[in-house]
Amino acid sequence: MLSLFAACLAASPLAAQEPVWRHGSALLGQPRYTADFKHFDYVNPDAPKGGLVRLGVQGTFDSFNIVVAGVKGSPEQGLGQIYETLTTSSLDEASTAYGLLAEAFTYPEDFSSVTFRLRPEARWHDGKPVSVEDVIFSFQTLKANSPTYAFYYTNVVKAEKVGEREVKFTFDEKGNRELPQIMGQLIILPKHWWEGTAPDGRKRDVTQTTLEPPLGSGPYRLKSFDAGRSASYERVKDYWGASINVNVGQNNFDEIRLEYYRDATVLLEAFKGDRTDFRTENSARNWATGYNFPARQEGRVILEEFPMRAMGRMQAFVLNLRRDKFKDPRVRRALNLAFPFEEINKAIFSGQYERISSYFYGLDLASSGLPEGRELAILETVRDKVPPEVFTTPYKNPVSDSPEATRNNLRVADQLLREAGWELKDRRRVNAKGETLTVELLGDSPNDERVFLPYKASLDRLGIVTSVRIVDDVQHVNRIRAFDFDVVSGIWAQSLSPGNEQREFWGSQAAQRPGSRNTAGIADPAIDALIDRVIFAKDRDELVAATKALDRVLLAHDYMVPQWTYLKQRTARWNRFSHPETMPRNGGAAFPTIWWYDEAKAAKTGAPR
Secondary structure, X not given: OOOOOOHHHOOOHHHOOOOOOEOEEEOOOOOOOOOOOOOOOOOOOOOOOOOEEEEEEEOOOOOOOOOOOOOOOOHHHOHHHOOEEOEXXXXXXXXXXXXXXXXXXXXXXXXXXXXXXXXXXXXXXXXXXOOHHHHHHHHHHHHHHOHXXXXXXXOEEEEEEEEOOEEEEEEOOOOOOOHHHHHHOOEEOOHHHHOOEOOOOOEOOOOOOOOOOOOOOOOEEEEEEEOOOEEEEEEOOOOOOOOOOOOOOOOOOOEEEEXXXXXXXXXXXXXXXXXXXXXXXXXXXXXXXXXXXXXHHOOOEEEEEEEOOOOEEEEEEEEOOOOHHHOOHXXXXXXXXXXXXXHHHHHOOXXXXXXXXXXXXXOOOOOOOOOOHHHHHHHHXXXXXXXXXXXXXXXXXXXXXXXXXXXHHHHHHHHHHHHOOOEEEOOEEEOOOOOEOEEEEEEOOHHHHHHHHHHHHHHHHOOOEEEEEEOOHHHHHHHHHOOOOOEEEEEEEEOOOOOOHHHHHHOHHHHOOOOOOOOOOOOOHHHHHHHHHHHOOOOHHHHHHHHHHHHHHHHHOOOEEEOEEOOEEEEEEEXXXXXXXXXXXXXXXXXXXXXXXXXXHHHHHOOOO
């Protein structure tokens, strides 16, 4: 890294050092791949190109403009194949970035800025070069029109052109080693296209929804679509980046077709009817019983699980802390004690799930036992601001694996509610003001009722007046954005190297911002301080210790009622495809990115329609 000289030498010619341009960068440590690498180890560089893959998507879409917040359809649903970012990551490392649109990047030792140098060969699909002006336009446009990006780029105070192909981002804080990588993830949009005129003579407006096929620079372009129902993306045969090292062996299909379905049951039946080729199965019941049909028995449909080694998660019932009834931690703990996980897991999920007991469940970042060593030292800095049990009692979810255990849990919950001022009168929980303790479980799918109703029955036994409400997905999203809910389900994916996103998940600044990922409304100075310890960690050991400390304090507050998870990706596919022999350690199935159409298998299975 470039060394920094003392301020007194800043004006000296000796202080002017040549920047260290990097082909890649690891958040902590060194990148695995050297500057002369030919391709990632986990790809097949000789993978054949060709074939069609059809993917089913639950939902619909009404725009191809990713800038407008709240539109249906996202980069993950096809547009991510059209647009590109300055850097990309590998699937066998943690938080490592390599140049994509940018051939190299540089940042000072204090991480106060980052400069990217664009590849001269990078082109939009209309042949125009990807320019610094495009990068600055993308940053300013996304930050101005998307609350999510505005928060994500809060610490970026300037974007400027510093060379013909060089763009510099300046930050308002030092020592945040993740900010250079965050800027590398910026989606680059074509400035000239958005400021131009559509074929119908209408001036394009980046703040409005549109179904005009977008201009991109990526390996695919939009071929055709049926609004709200399907969209096909074709491989760009003269794609500028086909032979660069981070792309070799990837983007092998000639066509990726997305078929949209509004109902999960119909989506599964479409797969079984050979209308889609590949699906990730998130229903334990479907995985256990939903694939017993002839094509699977004949070997034409393959079920395969892939380990999820690099992704942790918190999935939980989220309690809206903005409502007075959930401000008392005794009430929140009582709601956890009432959740009959073991009963639900056995009756509904065929016993496949394990209960989550960490905000970083599945990773080595999850807290356990009592704090010690570096983690304890970090917690000592906020001792006066956190619950005392952080230092004395490891977090445990209640277990209700027998009628006796369930009764004991409800007895403890009853006592906690009484201590919190909620007495039981006429089979209802009321406080000194005569107010009844009510809870509405809000969902967006009829499938939610399978879990909500047993939970409701348990809460009813405590005298908590509980209702279940299922709304359409648009109303569900809008109510969550407006914080108009009691209890909803939420999921937060966690990486091996957590950082700035933790502010968005649990930070005070995000607690009252509509649309933030801080769904619960957590606003706690100790948690803010621990998030900063995570972000500004200087080595892996400190990062792990700080994350465990953050996890431990979040758990101690009982902000949420943890749900369940399965630490493998369940997949089902029609047997027309192949993947590399050695799969990426951290990529799960990585479909369709590193897979290819296998003509020999397809001949036996039958070609897709």
